[in-house]
Amino acid sequence: MANTVNTNDSEIKQQRESGLIVAVGIIIVAVLLLALAGFLFMDKPAEIVEGQAEATTVKVSGKLPGRVLKFYVSEGDRVKKGDTLVHIHSSLVQAKMNQAKAIEVSTAAQNKKVDSGARTQIIQGAYELLQQATAGRVIAEKTYQRMENLFQNGVVSEQKRDEAKAAFDAAKAAEGAAAQQYSLAKAGAQKEDKTSAAAMVEVARGGVQEVEAVLEDEYLVAPCAGQIEEIYPEVGELVAVGAPIMTVLQLDKKYITFNVREEYLKDMKMDGEIEIMIPALNKMKTKAKIYYINDMGTYATWRATKSTGQWDSRTFEVKARTINEISDLRPGMTVVYYVDKAKAKKSKKAKTEKKDDKKVDKAAENKATDKKAAKKADKKPAKKVEKKADKKPAAKANPKSDAKAQKKTESKTK
16 A cells, blocks of 8 residues: 555656646747747837037137126026126236327327428528528629629739639528528428328327227127026136137027938938937927038047948938927937938838829729720620520429428418
8 A cells, every 4th residue: 555655646746747847848938939929029129319409609708818807697697699798807908008099199299290390490590591691692792793893904813803703602502502401491301201200100000909909808798699608717817818708508599419320311311301309398309400411530430340241330410400499499408310210201101102003003904904894795796695595504493492481381371
């Protein structure tokens, strides 16, 4: 009895173990089948191109090196074109301005002096000297004439006549020199001196205008309408020439930038429209128009595919603008473009077009066959049709079915 019980227990254990092995095998097969079905029938995740919303930023800077005295705006403020943003002061430039103005006054006075000529006192003195020289020349001339007459009469010697002649010539030369001095005093400076003085005045004015141009940036204004994005210095800090002080974000010039591998460019063409999704705006879907495509260079190669026997996949920068204005779209937000959806839409359109073409072809074939059949029916003679109808045998009577029908009618009448 004990041996029979042990054998029964061992058989039961073996049956249980075999059942467990079978169950585990069935589970493994079912899991594999489910995985295979999921791999074959489940949709693959859509391939996306992720971009970023951006906006044009304008840096505000000036030509005036100085110290920041006051800011009239804060970060996040909306400004209009021409609004005052910051006050910068420079004592050094103010000193240069005073110096330039002083030089302008000095050169203007020199130019006026040159234009006005000599003083009236100098001109009058030159005139008096001319009159004196003229009087001396007249007396010397009369003396010479007398000496000449006396010499002709033999009263005076030739020596005396020559002395009178020399005095007369000296008097004439003195008169000519006095006349030239008088003319020079009246004419004033030379033409070249006047031109040089006028040019110096223009140089001085240019220096004043240069300093004024620098001082124009003492109060910096907004170059465009937008929002103050960032302010770099603090009040009291020194700023250099051309150093950016703040940036203005032009919210009316927003765009989207994508870094796209070249194999996707066939779906993103210049001036083409693409459908995008903005996750931050409750997954809003809208359309954008592409206006810029450019190669990002060899440094922007995404991945090398030469190891697989193909080519290097280059990256292109694609920029697009939304067709409809989206006020809530902020720079920095993520924008998604689904590549697979675009392909699916194209394939669906192609399939529907093919189906429509097939339907049209079938309809044309059916019409053609109907026309052929009608032509054949018209060509067949009527006699043959009658003969065929005569040749058809009449329906054979079935006695069994007749008996059954009689029984049914009798039962209904009873």
